[in-house]
Amino acid sequence: MLDRDRIARAGLHAGGFLGPFGGGVTASMLPELGADFDVSTSVASATITAYLVPFAAFMLFSGTLGARWGRRRSVLGAYVVSFAGSALCVVATAFPVLLAGRAVQGIANAFTTPLLLATLAATTPRDRLSRSLGLFASLQAAGQTSGPLVGGLAAEATWRLAFVGVGVAAVVLALIGVPHEVREGAEPERVRLRSAWRPEVMRAAAVAFVGWGCLGGLTFLVAYRTDDGFGLTSGQRGLLLTAFGVVGMLTAGLVGRIVERVGGRRGALVGAVAGAVPVALIGVVPWVGAVGVLWALGGFCAQFVQVGLNTLVLTSDHNPAGAVSVVQAFRFIGAAAAPLAFTPIYHHSTVLGFLVPAVLLAATAPVALLSRGYAAVRR
Numbered sequence: 001m002l003d004r005d006r007i008a009r010a011g012l013h014a015g016g017f018l019g020p021f022g023g024g025v026t027a028s029m030l031p032e033l034g035a036d037f038d039v040s041t042s043v044a045s046a047t048i049t050a051y052l053v054p055f056a057a058f059m060l061f062s063g064t065l066g067a068r069w070g071r072r073r074s075v076l077g078a079y080v081v082s083f084a085g086s087a088l089c090v091v092a093t094a095f096p097v098l099l100a101g102r103a104v105q106g107i108a109n110a111f112t113t114p115l116l117l118a119t120l121a122a123t124t125p126r127d128r129l130s131r132s133l134g135l136f137a138s139l140q141a142a143g144q145t146s147g148p149l150v151g152g153l154a155a156e157a158t159w160r161l162a163f164v165g166v167g168v169a170a171v172v173l174a175l176i177g178v179p180h181e182v183r184e185g186a187e188p189e190r191v192r193l194r195s196a197w198r199p200e201v202m203r204a205a206a207v208a209f210v211g212w213g214c215l216g217g218l219t220f221l222v223a224y225r226t227d228d229g230f231g232l233t234s235g236q237r238g239l240l241l242t243a244f245g246v247v248g249m250l251t252a253g254l255v256g257r258i259v260e261r262v263g264g265r266r267g268a269l270v271g272a273v274a275g276a277v278p279v280a281l282i283g284v285v286p287w288v289g290a291v292g293v294l295w296a297l298g299g300f301c302a303q304f305v306q307v308g309l310n311t312l313v314l315t316s317d318h319n320p321a322g323a324v325s326v327v328q329a330f331r332f333i334g335a336a337a338a339p340l341a342f343t344p345i346y347h348h349s350t351v352l353g354f355l356v357p358a359v360l361l362a363a364t365a366p367v368a369l370l371s372r373g374y375a376a377v378r379r
Contacts, residue, residue: 012123015075015116016136017143018082018169019109019348023051024147025162026102028238029061029155036159037095037167037249043357048101049096051236056332058110063325066115067191071122071321075115079174082108084248086167105166114328115139118321119178119312120312123362130311134256138249138308141299144246148238196322204309204323205330205370210364211272211305213341214279215298216244220281221346222295222351229350230288240292244299254305264311265369272365276358305365306331 026047027134033046066074085104091099117136124132154162199268220242223270226232259267278294285291313323338357346353 009260011138011173011255011304012116012120012178013135014015014176015177016139018166018173019113019143020057020140021107021143021147021150021169022082022086023048023055024107024144024165025166026051027149027160028148028152029159029162032155032159033098037098039095043095046099047102050099051106052332052336053106054103055106055110056329056336057113059325059329059332060105061116061193061196061322061325062111063114064191064193064319064322066111066325067118067319067321071115071119072109075119075178076174078108078111078115079170082170083114083167083174084108086163086170088250089125089163090167101163103264108170110329113256113320114325115177117310117314117324117328120279121320124305126315128260128268129315130260130307131253131256133307133310133314134252134254134259134303135138136262137256137303138252138311139305140306141245141252145249154182171294191319191322193322195319198318198323198324200316201313201323204313205327206368207268207272207305207336207365208327209334210307210360211268211275211334212302212331213304213338214361215275217335217338218279218298218342218354218357219244221342224343224346225290225350225354226261226291230291232288240288243292243296246299246303247296248299248303251300252307254301255300255307259307259311264308264313264315266308267304268308268312269369271301271306271308272361275301275305276362279361280355280358321347 010057021309030041030044030047033047034037034041035046082105085101085106085108088101088104089098092101117133120132121129150165151159151162154165183284212255222241223237224235232240255267261271268328275298282291282294282298285294309327313327315318315325342353342357345356
């Protein structure tokens with residue numbers, strides 16, 4: 001392989017960093033945004049929603065559209081659009097303009113994430129795919145973890161610097177490029193949207209919806225627990241919450257190697273069922289250190305769900321880009337739905353607040369992935 005191709009392949013993995021990083025970059029700068037635009041902090045939080053809603057909505061069909069247009073061309077175009085959205089955020093002098101820039105960023109990254117995964121599958125030998133997906137997942141976890149940190153540091157000078165960084169990253173990734181696909185038969189020339197909504201894909205999407213909503217999506221609930229139960233300060237809570245992403249980042253490579261051995265379906269199944277244990281225990285353990293350990297263990301289990309499901313749908317011969325796009329969309333929709341679903345339960349009972357998502361985790365994956373006729377992949 002040429003050096004240029006090696007660099008482009010590294011860029012494939014690095015591209016996984018951009019979407020989660022862009023989504024979380026405003027989380028720690030909301031007071032500064034509110035002050036600059038003369039809005040409340042709660043209104044400033046719309047910068048997160050403005051990114052995530054179009055990100056998840058467009059991802060429902062972005063993989064299929066990208067496959068029609070050409071994955072390489074679509075990814076490079078998405079980087080350009082991401083730069084444009086970042087530039088709009090940098091120059092925004094009115095809050096609606098900032099929201100528009102965030103929406104453009106979200107739409108752009110709705111195309112990068114699934115199409116990078118599909119290109120990774122098309123350029124990686126199948127017996128090494130899970131390992132490569134583990135590396136991709138580790139960079140996604142790094143982006144999710146570092147987004148609020150970088151945004152907070154940038155806001156010490158000016159929050160606009162954070163968006164300068166996102167824009168520069170998009171330009172660098174566009175210049176690095178995307179490797180040409182080498183596997184034959186990646187997709188037909190004209191794939192249909194409905195081919196990404198097959199029953200087996202929707203079963204995987206159901207696991208992604210519940211799996212991420214009841215693991216990664218519980219960040220807010222763990223924050224409540226450490227505040228109500230242990231009186232941690234905001235800084236202490238933030239430090240504890242990073243354990244999920246840091247452990248996920250550090251163990252994703254190991255998870256990829258394990259999934260490579262056991263297969264995507266078993267990997268996702270093990271991650272969901274095992275993840276139910278730390279989730280349930282967080283609501284009852286009396287020591288804050290134990291909460292931190294359990295939350296870190298949840299990050300490890302979540303990587304099995306993510307890498308396993310990605311392996312499962314990307315090794316299909318029928319519109320893998322569209323399939324992984326749908327699964328990833330439901331993953332983020334699950335995370336967005338979690339606060340609405342579990343906050344009332346938590347306020348009624350701390351124990352039930354964590355036990356209910358744990359039961360959903362333990363029950364959904366076996367029902368969805370062990371159903372008769374599941375035929376998305378060979379493993």
